[in-house]
Amino acid sequence: MNNATMPSRDIYITSSTGEDCYPTWDEALDALAKLPSEDVKSVRLIPGETGSISRGSNYYFDTHLMGLSGNGTEQDPWPDLAAAAADLAQDGAAAKNVTIEIKRRVIFTATRREDWKRIQQYIVQFIFFLMVMALVIPVVAILGYLFYKAMPALSYSFVFENPRDRMTAGGIWAPLAGTFFLVLISLLIAAPIGVFAGIYLNEYAKNNWLNRLIGLAVVNLAGVPSIVHALFGLGAFVLFANFGESLIAASATLAIMTLPVIITSTREALAAVPMSFREACWNMGATKWQTIRTIVLPNSISGILTGVILQVARAAGETAPILFTGAAFYLKVADKGAGYWFPYGLNDKVMALSMHLYTLMTQVNNAPEEIVYGTAVVLIGLVLAVNSLSIGLRVYLRSRKKW
Amino acid sequence: MTPHVEFRNVTVQYGNHIALDDISLNILPKTIFGIIGPANSGKTTFLKCINRTIDFIDAAKVEGDVLVQGESVARKRNVYELRRRIGMVFPLPVGLPLSIYENVAYAPRRAGMNDPVELDALVERCLTQSVLWDEVKDRLHSLGTKLSGGQQQRLTLARALSHRPEILCLDEFSIAIDPVTTMKIEDVLLELKDQMTIILVTNLVQQAHRLTDQTAFINASKLIEYGDTEEMFSDPKNELTKRYVTGDFG
Numbered sequence: 334m335n336n337a338t339m340p341s342r343d344i345y346i347t348s349s350t351g352e353d354c355y356p357t358w359d360e361a362l363d364a365l366a367k368l369p370s371e372d373v374k375s376v377r378l379i380p381g382e383t384g385s386i387s388r389g390s391n392y393y394f395d396t397h398l399m400g401l402s403g404n405g406t407e408q409d410p411w412p413d414l415a416a417a418a419a420d421l422a423q424d425g426a427a428a429k430n431v432t433i434e435i436k437r438r439v440i441f442t443a444t445r446r447e448d449w450k451r452i453q454q455y456i457v458q459f460i461f462f463l464m465v466m467a468l469v470i471p472v473v474a475i476l477g478y479l480f481y482k483a484m485p486a487l488s489y490s491f492v493f494e495n496p497r498d499r500m501t502a503g504g505i506w507a508p509l510a511g512t513f514f515l516v517l518i519s520l521l522i523a524a525p526i527g528v529f530a531g532i533y534l535n536e537y538a539k540n541n542w543l544n545r546l547i548g549l550a551v552v553n554l555a556g557v558p559s560i561v562h563a564l565f566g567l568g569a570f571v572l573f574a575n576f577g578e579s580l581i582a583a584s585a586t587l588a589i590m591t592l593p594v595i596i597t598s599t600r601e602a603l604a605a606v607p608m609s610f611r612e613a614c615w616n617m618g619a620t621k622w623q624t625i626r627t628i629v630l631p632n633s634i635s636g637i638l639t640g641v642i643l644q645v646a647r648a649a650g651e652t653a654p655i656l657f658t659g660a661a662f663y664l665k666v667a668d669k670g671a672g673y674w675f676p677y678g679l680n681d682k683v684m685a686l687s688m689h690l691y692t693l694m695t696q697v698n699n700a701p702e703e704i705v706y707g708t709a710v711v712l713i714g715l716v717l718a719v720n721s722l723s724i725g726l727r728v729y730l731r732s733r734k735k736w
Numbered sequence: 737m738t739p740h741v742e743f744r745n746v747t748v749q750y751g752n753h754i755a756l757d758d759i760s761l762n763i764l765p766k767t768i769f770g771i772i773g774p775a776n777s778g779k780t781t782f783l784k785c786i787n788r789t790i791d792f793i794d795a796a797k798v799e800g801d802v803l804v805q806g807e808s809v810a811r812k813r814n815v816y817e818l819r820r821r822i823g824m825v826f827p828l829p830v831g832l833p834l835s836i837y838e839n840v841a842y843a844p845r846r847a848g849m850n851d852p853v854e855l856d857a858l859v860e861r862c863l864t865q866s867v868l869w870d871e872v873k874d875r876l877h878s879l880g881t882k883l884s885g886g887q888q889q890r891l892t893l894a895r896a897l898s899h900r901p902e903i904l905c906l907d908e909f910s911i912a913i914d915p916v917t918t919m920k921i922e923d924v925l926l927e928l929k930d931q932m933t934i935i936l937v938t939n940l941v942q943q944a945h946r947l948t949d950q951t952a953f954i955n956a957s958k959l960i961e962y963g964d965t966e967e968m969f970s971d972p973k974n975e976l977t978k979r980y981v982t983g984d985f986g
Contacts, residue, residue, distance in 0.1 A: 539794055540794045609828060609830045610830065610832055610833065612789065612792070612826070612830075613826075613830040613832060613892070613895070614832070614842070615789055615792065615819070616787065616789060616819065616824040616826070616896070617819065617820075617824075617842060617843035617846070617895060617896070617898070617899060618816045618817070618818075618819035618820035618843060618846070618847070618899060619816075619842070619843065619846045620816055620846075623846050627834075627842070627846075628832060628833065628834075631833075632833055
């Protein structure tokens with residue numbers, strides 16, 4: 334519309350989208366009135382060098398304020414552009430060489446890329462959620478199925494009575510106690526060795542080939558299949574150390590199996606304590622041991638304990654390592670007295686829950702289904718209880734973390 | 737006067753990187769010795785050589801001799817005795833995950849001081865010297881790690897003073913501290929000069945000028961020049977030093 338036929342009367346309407354030129358004031362106001370009011374924030378009249386206008390130069394405009402019939406002041410804005418045009422027509426007739434500047438309201442509008450980013454975000458989140466569900470559904474299904482099948486058997490007496498009638502009746506006290514002692518003794522062996530070894534490797538060991546080799550050995554030990562541990566336990570503890578197939582041999586084998594993970598988790602927990610804490614202590618003349626005792630251990634104990642407890646759960650569930658080293662199919666144990674609470678000596682063979690379950694499934698022809706499932710539920714309940722304990726402990730110790 | 741700290745042809749290498757190249761200098765007792773120089777020129781390594789925390793860096797190799805009161809630190813059997821005599825403040829503020837009180841009492845306790853009255857007095861003295869006492873005296877038993885960065889920096893200084901050092905090494909102590917507090921600490925340092933030798937590493941050339949008796953300029957691992965501060969700033973012998981102290985460097 335750039336028809337500059339009458340230069341002396343040129344009226345410009347400028348906005349962020351460009352500048353239009355109109356030959357007369359009336360034409361300019363017509364165009365102004367037709368603009369979409371919602372997009373405009375303010376209108377400003379700028380007299381040119383030779384221009385003139387009878388009223389002031391700043392006019393305001395706000396369609397978002399309700400019920401207005403203002404006259405274009407900041408306090409009293411015009412309701413829309415038509416009103417603005419009508420108002421300006423009255424006293425702007427003589428105007429010439431004036432620019433009407435329109436400020437557009439800045440509105441947030443997403444670009445297509447931003448829209449896509451938003452959608453992408455939801456898609457990715459949904460995929461991850463599906464993966465979590467893929468994890469949770471089997472857990473719930475397994476637990477639910479086991480509980481459903483085990484319901485008829487589950488009772489106080491099932492847990493605290495010994496198996497009877499060639500394991501086709503009675504409870505699971507003997508294997509439960511066996512598992513308890515196996516885990517307890519393996520923990521007594523593995524926890525001190527593992528934690529102290531982890532402290533040495535993380536806090537004292539220099540970064541040389543020997544210590545890298547040790548680190549590699551620990552990692553590889555963690556990868557050794559448990560049946561291989563069993564074979565080692567048979568050779569080392571049962572035969573060489575002459576423990577025979579016994580509680581102590583089986584516990585030692587379990588300890589060897591859990592050691593590498595305890596060492597690794599201890600190292601990781603220690604490494605999470607910032608190096609600057611140690612340096613600050615060393616700079617004050619504290620020894621490494623003083624630093625470990627006063628600063629490093631108090632702030633890593635939650636991680637260390639978590640690692641240890643998770644290994645308890647693993648040791649409770651493993652069958653293979655105790656298979657050749659001390660587990661028994663069936664043992665007759667006392668139904669009351671000290672023999673009831675402590676059914677096994679260190680050199681006796683033991684029953685264990687995992688082994689008991691295997692025996693019931695494969696060796697006993699007419700074992701009632703609910704006893705099999707009941708054993709499984711108690712075993713998995715034991716593992717879950719230990720894991721919950723570990724989580725609870727971690728939450729408690731984390732809440733006392735000091736940085 | 738025998739030097740308090742003496743560097744004799746000290747060279748430090750981290751693998752292939754030379755961090756200090758053949759440094760020899762003397763630091764006189766009861767003076768403030770400034771070390772200035774651009775980043776990554778070996779200033780922090782210099783301090784780590786004195787209290788032998790350089791030992792904790794596996795790759796570091798130290799040649800030459802660092803002597804404290806005429807004794808080679810490398811030949812010290814009990815390095816903890818050496819470190820107790822040297823207070824060290826590094827630029828990153830580190831509040832130990834203990835209470836403010838225990839932060840300051842840490843070193844004295846490790847050294848066997850257990851009398852509560854003595855400890856109280858010591859904690860108050862150290863926190864006052866590091867201009868932190870007024871801000872924390874009502875919450876001495878809250879966590880040191882919860883303090884602001886600048887407060888933790890001063891806590892670090894209080895800790896360094898807690899074991900009554902003979903040598904106080906300050907590495908950029910004022911980096912997180914506001915100018916007013918910095919001035920107060922500078923005043924304290926000038927008072928402390930009667931009791932200890934202070935080695936001050938600083939990026940603020942003016943701070944070195946204000947505080948120090950002698951200054952060394954280290955650039956790219958090499959000692960360019962060192963001497964009386966007044967002389968260094970008014971009449972530097974080396975062109976590089978002149979440009980650095982006048983701010984025309986690079």
